Amino acid sequence: METLIVNTLLSLMVVAVVVLARTRNLFAVIVLFGLYSFLMATVMVALDAVDVAMTEAAVGAGISTVLMLGALHLCRSEEAKPAHKPWLPLAVTAATGLVLVYGTLELPAFSDPAAPIHTHVAPRYLEDGPRETGIPNVVTAVLASYRGFDTLGETTVVFTAGAGIIALLRRRRRNSRDGT
């Protein structure tokens, strides 16, 4: 039953993407993006990736809708006709997609307990994590201790992006206030 639900949701997402590509009204495109994100987040929950689903719902359906509406305020609401035929980009995209699908053929089956990802370092995290790091939560132990430098780099990226966005928005607001 769960497989059926996931497959139906994925088919609906394909339909949504085709509709998205054919729509010329950018306001409708933003609304359809929100729809796509909700479907994607539901698939993530059905696949037990709850944190990814949370991020997808908050970023895809929440923040990026607002950001794209702000961008739409600065440009026209109708997409211009493309100057070239889309066949070459379409061929490149289809070829890349085929290569990616080919790459997934060698992957171990979904939730296979003998997959390499479950036999390499995961047992040590689960067995020795609380003793080595003193953190009772395994996810926190991996993120904050075993992959501490990785998390530090991610935090730096997020901080830089936030500082840049704040700088951009602040200048924009001052300009518009001078204009009125």
Place this chain on the structure above:
Amino acid sequence: MFAAAAGVLLVTLALALVRAARGPSVFDRLLATNTVGTCAVLLLAVIGFLTGRPEFLDLALVYGLLNVIGTVAVLKFFRYGNLGDPGPGEKPAP
């Protein structure tokens, strides 16, 4: 029982997607997206009970909140033309 509910919800999702794809006006699409969000919330709850792990109900609540925020943001943009509007008390809308 839950399987039947999930099936009906998937049919509703498909119908809402048809409306979002064909909808002549923006409001049709907006309402369809709102319906998809509501269906996602319900589907999360049904999936939770279907698989015997209803502890993800919190996530459904977060989805409900996000759905309201997204719809209000889009509608506010449609009404005022931007998102930085000071509101009716301070200054008339442009």
